[in-house]
Amino acid sequence: MESSELEKYIINVFNKLHSIPEIAFEEFQTSAYIASQLKELDYEVIEKVGGTGVIGILDSGSPGPVLAVRADMDALEFEKDGKTYNVHACGHDAHSSMVLGLAKQVKQTGINKGKLYVVFQPAEEGLFGAAKMIQSGMLAEVEEMLGIHLRPIQEARLGQATPALVHGASNRVDISVKGLNAHGARPHLGINAVDAAVAIVNGLNAIKADPSVSHSVKVTSFKGGTDTFNLIPSAAKLVVDVRAQNNEVMEDILEKVKLAVEYGARSLGAQAQIDFIRGVPAADYCHELTNLARKAIVKELGESLEIITTPGGEDFHFYSRDLGIKTGYIGLGADLTPGLHHPDMSFDPSALIKGTNILFHMVKSKLG
Numbered sequence: 554m555e556s557s558e559l560e561k562y563i564i565n566v567f568n569k570l571h572s573i574p575e576i577a578f579e580e581f582q583t584s585a586y587i588a589s590q591l592k593e594l595d596y597e598v599i600e601k602v603g604g605t606g607v608i609g610i611l612d613s614g615s616p617g618p619v620l621a622v623r624a625d626m627d628a629l630e631f632e633k634d635g636k637t638y639n640v641h642a643c644g645h646d647a648h649s650s651m652v653l654g655l656a657k658q659v660k661q662t663g664i665n666k667g668k669l670y671v672v673f674q675p676a677e678e679g680l681f682g683a684a685k686m687i688q689s690g691m692l693a694e695v696e697e698m699l700g701i702h703l704r705p706i707q708e709a710r711l712g713q714a715t716p717a718l719v720h721g722a723s724n725r726v727d728i729s730v731k732g733l734n735a736h737g738a739r740p741h742l743g744i745n746a747v748d749a750a751v752a753i754v755n756g757l758n759a760i761k762a763d764p765s766v767s768h769s770v771k772v773t774s775f776k777g778g779t780d781t782f783n784l785i786p787s788a789a790k791l792v793v794d795v796r797a798q799n800n801e802v803m804e805d806i807l808e809k810v811k812l813a814v815e816y817g818a819r820s821l822g823a824q825a826q827i828d829f830i831r832g833v834p835a836a837d838y839c840h841e842l843t844n845l846a847r848k849a850i851v852k853e854l855g856e857s858l859e860i861i862t863t864p865g866g867e868d869f870h871f872y873s874r875d876l877g878i879k880t881g882y883i884g885l886g887a888d889l890t891p892g893l894h895h896p897d898m899s900f901d902p903s904a905l906i907k908g909t910n911i912l913f914h915m916v917k918s919k920l921g
Contacts, residue, residue, distance in 0.1 A: 560906040563654040566590065567902060570646035574628030574639035577676035580605045583626050583649070587673050590653055594660045596671070603685030607673040608692075609656055613920065617667025620919050621698040622912055623869065624652035625677035631896045642898045644703035644889070647905055649673055651701060654909040655916065665921030670695055680723075680833050683868040687875050697842065699915060700869045700882040701908055703900060705893055708861055709886030711901045714911060715858040716846035717838050718884035721767065722803035723796050723866030724832030728753065728814055730777070730789040731824045737783030747777040749823035750789035756813030757793060762806050767864060768797040770806060796864055800835045833866040834874045842881030842915075849914035850883070853907055858884075883911060 573582045584605045591598045596609035605626070625645045630637055641647075656671045672692070676682030686692060702718060709715060730750045735743025754772050762768050770793065777789030795810065797803035811827065818825035843860070850857040861884050873880040887904035891897065 556906065559654060559658060559909065560903075562657060563650050563905045563909060564902055566653050567646055567650035567905060570649055571641055574641045574646070576630050576639055577627045577679040577682065578604045580626045580675050584673065584675070587626070587649060587653065591656060591671070594656055596656065596660070599691055602691050603675065603682065603689045605675040606682070606686050606689070609671040611656075611659060611664060611669040613664045613666050613668065615666045617665075617921075618919050619668045619670065619694050619696045620916060621670035621672050621692065621695045622652050622655060622916065623672040623674055623698055623700050623872070624648040625674050625682070627676055627678050627682070629678060629894060640896050642896055643678065643893050644898075644900070645677065647703055647887075647900070648701060651905050651908045651912065654905070655912045658909065658913050659916055662917070664916070667920045668694075669916060669920060672698070677868055680831070680866065680868045683871040684875070687871060692872075692876060695876065695878055697839070697879045697919070698872050699842065699912060700880070701885055701912060702867075702882070703887045703889050703893075703904070704861070704884045705889050706886075709858060709884060711886055711888040711904055712854055712907070713858050713886035714850045714854060714907070715861040715884040716850055716881075717836075717843045717860040718882050719836045719838070719860060719862045720833075720867045720870065721796055721798040721864045722800050722833065722835035723794075724803065724807065724830055726793040726795060726810060726830050727828040728791040728793065729826055729828055730791070730818055732785070732787045732789075734787040735785040737785060740785050743785035743787070744822045746786050746789040746823055749818045749821040749825065750775065750777055750791055752820055753791065753814055753817035753825060756817040757810065760806060760809045760813065762797070762802050766798050766802045768802050768806060770795050770810065795832070796866075798835060798862065798864065800837070803835065833868050834870045836867075836870055836882065837873050838881055839879035842879055845915055845918055846881050846883050846911070849911045849918070852914050853910045883908070885911075
């Protein structure tokens, strides 16, 4: 396919997807449009995967690797003047456009062995869309998976790409503290849940982990007491953001968080419980796929950036952890400003043809 024809197709797809931004698990128009495009390309299409996900399959008819390329679909919700609205402020419309462009390009050239899965995943922003796709069982035969994401201009400019964007592990921890009400004049008859919550915070702030691995534990929400100033409060709630650059340190920190919560509350006679922990694992990439990505980037762009490490999280990494498959993940420069998750985010759309071609080189290297 001529580059100009492919670029026109990708931009048209992008403009369509950008015009119909939908939040997690509400990507009904988005998934319907993507499914219709895949059907026109004569892919085997599976819809409503994990809710609103879509999978397209191209089978060579010959034995070989089963390779998946994943794109996320959901937009973000913002508020202005008391009204909510959706915007593709994280580039998921761009990712889906590149993977649809890839599907078109691969269909025209064909593959000589194995199967190609193009995976359009919902709800990345909620960090549980990948888990739903995995639970569907529709990816059971996949052996390797590739992902791609636009990067802010501070990390990569137009014409640049990294062969591996190394995300950290990220978890949200919700904590409830239970004390005992009493009159402010008789505090000895009560158990102050706010004091207990403060003790928990002090314990969390004192957590130590391997200093050679980037990590953080921070309270991001603290709610306790009422407007009645002379009432000893019986309840408090905390939310904690926990991050670590690898999964081993994250596991170590979470065990210490549990101890800080239990003993911080008990030290003041209160009770505390962790209501839930939800998050994503850190990246665990296949060196072979990272090297393959580097070669594809050099072939397309002339040179490759070094591996980029980011403290941000991505639910893409559930695929390697829960399916036990090899994964690779490209970070693509696009002169993106002012930043991801900003309602005015914009980028140079000419980057999309470059990203599509990088993926195409990788797919052809694996499937022929």
